[in-house]
Amino acid sequence: RFFVLHSDDTSTPLSKLSPFLVAKTLQNTLGAKYEAKKLFSGDLLVEIYERYQATALLNLKMIHNLKVTASAHRTLNTIRGVISEDDLVTSTEEEIVEGLSTQGVVAAKRIKIRKDGEERPTKHVILTFEKNSLPPTVKAGYINCKVRPYVPNPLRCFRCQRYGHGSRACRGRETCARCSGTDHTADDCNLGYKCVNCNGDHPAYSRSCNHFKKEKEILALKVKENITYQEAKRRLSAFQRGSFAEAVSSRGPAPSKVSVATQVSFSDHGKPLQSSTPRLKLTLPGHSISAAKAAEAPSRTKDLGAAVAMEVTPSSRPP
Template identity: 55%
Template sequence: MGSKRNFLDRPQKRSRTEALLLEKTPPISEKFPKFLVMHSETEKPLSKLSPFLVAKVIEGVVGKDFHAKKMSSGDLLIQINTKRQSDALLTLNSISDYRVTVTTHRTLNTVQGVISEDDLLDTPEEEVVEGLATQGVTAARRITLRRDGVELKTKHIVLTFESTSLPEVVRAGYLQCRICPYVPNPLRCFKCRRFGHGSRSCRGTNKCAKCSSKEHVAETCENEPLCSNCEGHHPAYSRSCPVWKQEKEILALKIKENISYIDAKKRFAFVSKGSYAQAVHRGSARPMVSTGTQTSSDDSRLPLGPPSSGAVPVALPSNRKVDAPPSASTSGTVPKAPPPNRKVDAAASASTSGQGMTSPAPPAASVPRGRGLQPRTSAPQRKPGEHPKQSTSAGQPEAIASPTEEPMDESGPRSDEDALL
């Protein structure tokens, strides 16, 4: 019999998860700048050239498989798909009599992620970049905290990849480090103090970061804090500002869905207002109406006309219990019901007649007839204006509450938040 192989000599099997993660990391040779910027070196911008001519020149260099878009600066943003296209377009230097330069976009060709490893706590950032350079890492920055004036290092390192897609794992020596998307803080203009742009492209006016005044800067401000974004009692740079928190969520949505800032802002606004599905979900808790029943938005209103022959008799809303005398006929014709709270007892009539006011008792009104309705029993006498009390004797129905004191049922708002919608 052959000798058994040592456990250490056996080839280690990779887990399926580890193998899949390693396969998703593209080789460094396939990485290239996909977003290029074409800039005119002359006094005239590219917009003065015919767009047909510009597109024809680009197509002659890279083919038809490209996308171009005009930027706010007047330059042209070009997206290509292969390394050959990128190398060819970077050599373009003229269109007609215009001298142009093609460079890589400053931010669109890179992506950032965070690794968190205790074993890299004492490793310098330069060594991290050098060790991960073959995996597309071009920069590393350790996240630090400041407590009591002392800067403390953390195990979290922000890695910048020369790629448009974030890998799920990197190998730092013998460590396999999972990568999480990095959500930066919102960009705030140091000029107008608003979010979403920098001071270089700002067209607004200078404002104090502390009190929003246009007459001085924050370094010399002695006024009370007033945010220029939400008008709250805090500076514009406070992280407790609701606008800052909203911008943070927009950036998180942008990175998670891999979409532009404008698209993320539109999608966030739609989700904040509530989608159609959420509205349907809120309405699904309301009671269903049976076939043949007429309803109205006001519970105090009853059906105005009888239903067609053969229809199910109309019943009152669920939050009003009304008893009807037994009937030998259920022909399908439904008489009109009396308006609520029109019941006047004998005691009330006697009380008003003693003061010189006489009024005949109203005739007994007919009530709807239907299945399952019990005969009406005489209610106990009460004084005018007295709130009706529930009867505890067997067989006595619960009294109808007045409209002003009627408790809210399931058809009303379930919470204060729903009431505001």
């Protein structure tokens, strides 16, 4: 489970304390098995693995001389999925949660569409599970419902119009969503459309924006692979650039090729030299013969050793 450790003093975030001091306190409280990461806000994200650690962390009230509060992370401890059943169209969200609570469902939100100026309910319901992975199905009474991953729309800041954060954490300038100007809001704008994210002739909130589509792809990969947003963004960016490293990792190791003039990798060290020119095929003995033993070997072995010596000439060795 994930918890957020927050300083009660707004003027002194946890990030202002010595990381050694904080780590020592957490280790004394939780033991060695935990992970911690500094958040953008200055709070600390703590991942724990045992039930007793949750109790200990919630009871932690002080680090050095700074009062702190621990609380469960709002989203990382849950996962959302979608069910689509015609037989549940008339069921309320409260009824669905009550009926599926024994299967880990803690919230339900019916998807609605706007048609002819009014909202209409659909058969699609977003379920929130208090789990880290989605079940393949849930049992709604006698109906077996398939659960699909839910991919949310990208988060766009209403202040600077950029993606990836909300207005509360925004440090950018207030920007018009219509023309990308910074001296007025969209309510007072009469200028032409210009997207602040891609410079296209559409508003920042347009779903035809290429930046919106890219963010949607990142979120889809994040949900599908169950990875962080940053990792999904890195993978997608590498794939779109045609990254050689990503291509190699996805296709597996390439066959080793050795140049007769150059050692191309450390793995080539000690490998026999290869050349495109035809060579005499020799049937070598099964065991290697040392220089001392070769001198004592019969004449046939001497002839073989001479043939091998002629085969690997100084001119064919790498410089």
